[in-house]
Amino acid sequence: MKTFHCNRCSHLVFYENVRCERCEALLGYVPELAEISAFEDAGEGRWRSLHPRGEGALFRQCHNYAVENVCNWMIPADSPDTLCRACQLTRTIPNLSAPDNRLYWYRLEMAKRRLLYTLAALGLDVPSRKDDPESGLAFEFLEDGGDGERVMTGHDNGLITLNIAEAEDAYREKVRSAMGEPYRTLLGHFRHETGHYYFSQLVENDPRWLEPYRKLFGDERADYGEALTAYYRDGAPKDWQGSYISAYATMHPWEDWAETWAHYMLIVDVLDTSTSYGLALLPDDPSEPTLTDRTPIEDASFENLMKRWFPLTYALNSLNRSLGMPDGYPFTLASPVVDKLRFVHRVIAAAGDKTQPREAAKPAPLSAPQPVAQPMMSQEPVQAPVMQTIAPSAPPLQSEPAAVKAAPAKRATRRR
Template sequence: MKTFHCNRCAQLVFYENVRCERCESLLGFLPDLRELSAFDDAGDGRWRSLHPRANGALFRQCHNYAVENVCNWMIPADSPDTLCHACQLTRTIPNLAEPENRLYWYRLEVAKRRLLYTLTELGLEVRSRDADPEHGLAFEFLADSGDGARVMTGHDNGLITLNIAEADDAHREKVRTAMGEPYRTLLGHFRHETGHYFFSQLIENDPRWLEPFRALFGDERADYGEALNAYYRDGAPPDWQASTISAYATMHPWEDWAETWAHYLLIVDVLDTSTSYGLALLPDDPSEPTLTDRTPVEDASFGNLMKRWFPLTYALNSLNRSLGMPDGYPFTLAAPVVDKLRFVHRVIAAAGNKSAPDAAAASPAPLATEPDEDKKAVPKERSAPQREFNDDAS
């Protein structure tokens, strides 16, 4: 996530902000520009953008911004839409008769908008069901019923369902502890489930990718129900860290792909943020990891991303320990995992850049021009790798 500033007073502001804390200007996100803008009130529900790239254009607040206070995206003033693109993707919202559900809805929408920002930055198009009934994406935010029926978080042919209980921090932490997971976040769920969606969009029916996928992840034609039952009956193999990013990734090739996809988005997001803030690591001891490269992640090779990732996570975990917090990055990257991440990188690069050479991109083996640094594992003494996410019904 890049840094943003108020266009009126230059105050540092954040992606989720709706008002500048210094000058109190209304803030809103302009998805076409991928910029947060300050606005002047132009009357009649219209707002004039102060962002220099908007050239004084007029906008309206998304209905869920102006009325429901769960969004901060803007819509061109002459658009017939009442909901922004992000909110159009949500097909079912929580029952707002339950007081806590509005907070949960807000948290879910925040995580979803962060995901959409990253996907857009990577050049991945996200179409709604209204725009593309056959291949579009939709979200349903549902709650367990009073009769004991559970809502399972998962993906089904472009429809992603999330149990709103995941937006309850206490509940999510309880589940994380019970499942033995070092890491469980709302954003992680969104990343994982869109991994299933983009598998169907980018790989499933494309022979350029399908055979290389099977060489790395396994044959996705294996019976999913049997694999699910076996995983919850027997657990993950004891040596799962040697080949997968999480224990859950061992369950089925689809889950291995979705976990790896989610992890790649995590890496890109964190590197994008650190680069935008100008973060550098310049230790006095030359043997300590350094970080000075500020190549934009959308322009970086996979080897470049991995070379920067090791020192950044080393520092991140050290800072967290100083705060008395668990490691921010509790994972190790074995060589087969790095190969899988590289494959995700190539699939996304080809999808985001239609002119990318397919033959080179599809190869599961390392390119000769890529450095070996991308196979360097995060030190185990700074990690406690277990399972990244649990997803009962993907």
Template structure:
């Protein structure tokens, strides 16, 4: 994520800023400019500060304090490019639903920031029966109604999210129940969108053969695979080949977990780059790194990994200094890097499945210094 500032007074902005804390001017995110824009009101319209020719309207969800994205004033759309994909939202007359939905929308917009920066295709459900859409639902038991529990998941472009995931206490309970070291709203979105993009970028693509060689055959019975995972767990030494325990359940889940991890890496590296971070510890050279590039458009995965490994070692060290668990409780082995390489190639539309993925993996591993495994939680 980039960092932003007010064009009027240079106050730093967070991505979610809707009004400048210093000069109190309204602000909003313009996805075309990829900037949080300072706004002025004139003649009944919102204009970009210093650029009166650039006119906007607020996304309709701004009325619920749930979105700060902007729409061109001459657009026929009511919702912004992110909120346009919502199919169902909870009953917002219930305050607790509204609070949780706002948190969900915050995470979803961060997801869309990355997807738009990467120029990934985002078909609307209204135009394509398998286009991307979101249902944000309340569990029937919570509403004292009968019916099956709401499960967060993906089905042919439709992503369903149980809004209880926005409750920190409930999410922590589920994190402990399922033995997940890393369970966040944004992580859920990045995982589920991975399933969507498997359909879009792999399912009917020549790279499908390479996918099966790297991740396994997705034609294996999915339901049986999940039952086996929940009954038996991930198996021994899974960390050598998978980015998470859940990734061992089925090739689809492996791809989705790897996809989410790739987005974690890219977004965090962009934040580090925006702050001009450099790693220059008084240790061996392999821990040095400079964040001075745009990870969304890096031509090869090796550049990302060489910056990522020292950064995560530093982040974990800082957390431990504060008595906190590791911020990054994962290991990137050559096998996992190979899977990340496949995702990188799909995002950058490299379709030569016969050689590109294998060649990229070989180049990535050969170009790396000795891999650094970030410290893991006990």
């Protein structure tokens, strides 16, 4: 994600901010500009953008910004909508009368908005159920039922269900440790589950991609229920690191795609951030990896992304160790995994309006460069540190709902 600045005082601000800490200007994200803008009060609930590209346009705060305090997106003042584009995607929210659920809702929405930023940067359409009732994207944030029924995080025909317990740090870490995962984050869940969604939108019914997909990932027509049972009974193959990005990716070709998609999203998001900050690596030792390329992610070839990724993660892991923290990127990319990432890149390039057309016309080749090996602390799974942002104090509950209230617990297919 790129950097943002207050348009009134030029102070550095962040994607989640609602006020400039220097001049106290109201801040809000304007999706039409893909920018955080500072605003001045224009009266009657309207706010005038101070962003140079905003040209003084008037906006209103999303209902979930002005009332519920879990959003920071803005809506054009003349729009009939009360919810922003991001909040319209959330079909069910947690029961806000339960302790901590508002904080969990805030964390879920924050992760979802970060995902939406990356999808937009890559030129991918994100239709809502309002836009496309049959196959638009929607989210339900549910909690386990009092009768012991569990909510399974997963995807089913555009409906993504997340168990709100994943927004509780101790619970998520307990599950991560039990499953032997390198790390487990809310943003990672959103990336993974939307991978399932975009498989159905971009690959499943497109012969241009389906056969190359099957050569790389396997036949998605294999029985998912049987594969799920076998995975939790037998675990991943011992040599899974040679062909898969994660142990879970070995379970079924659908999950291999979703895990690879999520990893590609991670790579481009981190590279986008480092590029925006002007990060460069110029070591004294010529044998050390360097990083000077600042090609925007939407214009970069796959080879360019990979060439920049190794030195960046090398520095990231070294910095984390200096902080006394586990490696921030505890992965090794074997050649078959690089092939799969390249395939994801080309599918996105074909679908995105702003990605490179020169790579979009042909399927991914089955050859790959040498594995991209990352320095590891140990062979044991480690957790990448996650910077938590605590939601500001929430206002009292309002009578107007922010979205449909929590429905009965349900299970989702293609679950994790």
